[in-house]
Amino acid sequence: MTPAPVISAETLSLTFETNDGPVHALKDVDLTIDKGDFVSFIGPSGCGKTTFLRVVADLEQPTGGTVSVNGMTPQQAREARAYGYVFQAAGLFPWRSIGRNIALPLEIMGYDKAEIPDRVRRVLELVDLAGFEKKFPWQLSGGMQQRASIARALSFDADILLMDEPFGALDEIVRDHLNEQLLDLWARTEKTICFVTHSIPEAVYLSTKIVVMSPRPGRVTDVIESTLPKERPLDIRESPEFLEIAHRVREGLRAGHSYD
Amino acid sequence: MRFILPILTVIGLIIVLWYAGAVALNAKWTLDQASRAGTTVTFTELVADTMSQGRPRLPAPHQVGAELWNTTIQPCLEGRRAGTLECVTNRRSLFHHAWITLSVTLAGFGIGTLLGTLLAVGIVYNRAMDASVMPWVIASQTIPILAIAPMIIVVMNAVGLQGFIPKAIIATYLSFFPVVVGMVKGLRSPEVMQLDQMRTWNASASQTFWRLRLPASVPYLFTSLKVAVAAALVGTIVGEMPTGAVAGLGARLLAGSYYGQMVQIWSALLMAAGLAGLLIFVVGAVDKAVSKRMGYRA
Numbered sequence: 001m002t003p004a005p006v007i008s009a010e011t012l013s014l015t016f017e018t019n020d021g022p023v024h025a026l027k028d029v030d031l032t033i034d035k036g037d038f039v040s041f042i043g044p045s046g047c048g049k050t051t052f053l054r055v056v057a058d059l060e061q062p063t064g065g066t067v068s069v070n071g072m073t074p075q076q077a078r079e080a081r082a083y084g085y086v087f088q089a090a091g092l093f094p095w096r097s098i099g100r101n102i103a104l105p106l107e108i109m110g111y112d113k114a115e116i117p118d119r120v121r122r123v124l125e126l127v128d129l130a131g132f133e134k135k136f137p138w139q140l141s142g143g144m145q146q147r148a149s150i151a152r153a154l155s156f157d158a159d160i161l162l163m164d165e166p167f168g169a170l171d172e173i174v175r176d177h178l179n180e181q182l183l184d185l186w187a188r189t190e191k192t193i194c195f196v197t198h199s200i201p202e203a204v205y206l207s208t209k210i211v212v213m214s215p216r217p218g219r220v221t222d223v224i225e226s227t228l229p230k231e232r233p234l235d236i237r238e239s240p241e242f243l244e245i246a247h248r249v250r251e252g253l254r255a256g257h258s259y260d
Numbered sequence: 261m262r263f264i265l266p267i268l269t270v271i272g273l274i275i276v277l278w279y280a281g282a283v284a285l286n287a288k289w290t291l292d293q294a295s296r297a298g299t300t301v302t303f304t305e306l307v308a309d310t311m312s313q314g315r316p317r318l319p320a321p322h323q324v325g326a327e328l329w330n331t332t333i334q335p336c337l338e339g340r341r342a343g344t345l346e347c348v349t350n351r352r353s354l355f356h357h358a359w360i361t362l363s364v365t366l367a368g369f370g371i372g373t374l375l376g377t378l379l380a381v382g383i384v385y386n387r388a389m390d391a392s393v394m395p396w397v398i399a400s401q402t403i404p405i406l407a408i409a410p411m412i413i414v415v416m417n418a419v420g421l422q423g424f425i426p427k428a429i430i431a432t433y434l435s436f437f438p439v440v441v442g443m444v445k446g447l448r449s450p451e452v453m454q455l456d457q458m459r460t461w462n463a464s465a466s467q468t469f470w471r472l473r474l475p476a477s478v479p480y481l482f483t484s485l486k487v488a489v490a491a492a493l494v495g496t497i498v499g500e501m502p503t504g505a506v507a508g509l510g511a512r513l514l515a516g517s518y519y520g521q522m523v524q525i526w527s528a529l530l531m532a533a534g535l536a537g538l539l540i541f542v543v544g545a546v547d548k549a550v551s552k553r554m555g556y557r558a
Contacts, residue, residue, distance in 0.1 A: 059459060059460070078462055079462050081461065085456075085457070087457065091457055093454075093475070095476075095478070095554035095555055109462075
């Protein structure tokens with residue numbers, strides 16, 4: 001038998017009521033995500049990829065359908081601290097050092113004071129920021145800040161990582177490097193990762209599963225299971241297999257008439 | 261150190277203008293005296309006289325300086341109170357009056373800061389307070405303090421409170437306002453994303469307040485405090501006037517104007533300005549220390 005999915009959505013819909021009439025951010029989304037998956041959500045602005053992540057995180061309430069996270073409702077999952085969420089911007093508190101920023105969720109969750117420094121050190125090593133504990137956010141580059149925010153999301157050992165365009169604001173070189181590190185991290189921690197992105201190469205490079213979405217109403221147009229091996233050097237992006245998957249993603253985006 | 265030269269330049273300019281003003285304003289009296297006595301004065305005599313009149317319209321800087329010296333440091337160096345603590349605690353010492361004003365100012369500033377912060381927390385967390393309190397806070401500041409100060413003194417006197425507390429209330433009345441406005445803005449300064457972040461960690465309302473909203477408001481608080489401390493000083497001086505001009509810099513100002521003692525008024529004014537400068541400097545220094553500790557770039 002197959003294990004229960006980590007995240008499953010059935011006919012999930014979310015409609016925002018605005019002054020210009022209802023906006024269908026999500027419409028009848030069916031999706032299952034299994035343990036250990038690396039799922040990318042790709043699509044143009046307004047396709048609901050971020051909204052889906054926010055519904056999973058209990059930051060938005062769906063108006064129809066159901067979604068379960070680890071077999072619980074999103075609210076229960078949030079209260080059980082089942083996931084770590086990485087936002088588009090690092091959002092580190094400027095008045096806290098990097099170490100104390102990473103300790104923040106641990107303080108809030110009531111971790112033992114003696115245990116916190118060890119955890120902080122461990123996740124900082126995981127994102128290659130060992131020795132930066134005492135620095136303040138402004139002393140770090142954008143890429144390092146984003147890594148610190150990933151460390152913060154990892155610090156409390158949630159087995160789901162929700163990432164909303166975490167590298168969107170970074171330049172391509174830094175991005176490549178962070179993608180590599182993220183894959184490495186995923187392989188070592190065996191977490192389930194949901195990753196929102198605008199970039200086709202990024203989605204194909206990282207994912208075991210690519211969810212292609214299209215806007216108005218926000219819906220899933222294609223779900224692509226990647227055939228790439230788990231071990232992925234950067235130059236895999238020039239292999240025919242990679243290009244084929246990228247092509248399929250592009251087709252899926254085009255089929256959604258997303259740029260009309 | 262590179263600030264010293266510009267500051268000295270400006271001070272020098274002010275002193276020059278001040279002397280020029282003293283000559284211009286006091287010349288009339290000298291000329292009147294001369295015509296009454298049937299004599300004429302040369303320009304040099306005129307200038308010399310305008311700077312040494314007993315009751316000038318605009319005292320020259322050195323006259324004010326001498327008055328300041330004679331009512332602050334000098335009694336401690338010579339005379340019967342020299343070397344005793346009494347040289348600054350007696351009623352003739354400007355230090356005595358400055359201390360009375362300072363103590364009331366600090367009390368009003370402290371209460372105002374606390375009150376302003378509490379009101380801001382209420383406004384940010386309670387929708388009813390947001391809609392109802394803010395208009396009253398703003399309305400309170402549209403009433404001239406000169407109109408409301410005597411009423412506070414009278415009402416307080418009716419319930420048996422005199423002196424320190426009514427004056428501190430007047431200082432509070434002026435100083436809580438900038439704190440409310442600044443803290444409301446500061447407590448609301450965290451971005452939606454940061455609030456969402458706290459939510460993903462299932463942080464309680466009090467955790468969000470103490471760990472996000474309050475620290476985020478600190479830079480706003482200090483900006484407000486600089487305004488509030490100056491406002492508290494003004495409030496105190498105004499509060500000292502209708503209390504019968506007994507003590508404090510405000511009392512010195514009022515007594516000076518009763519008796520046409522411009523020199524006394526100016527020295528009290530300069531003392532008040534010095535006090536304001538000192539208070540702002542202290543708030544600024546605390547601001548700097550806190551900012552540094554909180555990792556903000558100075």
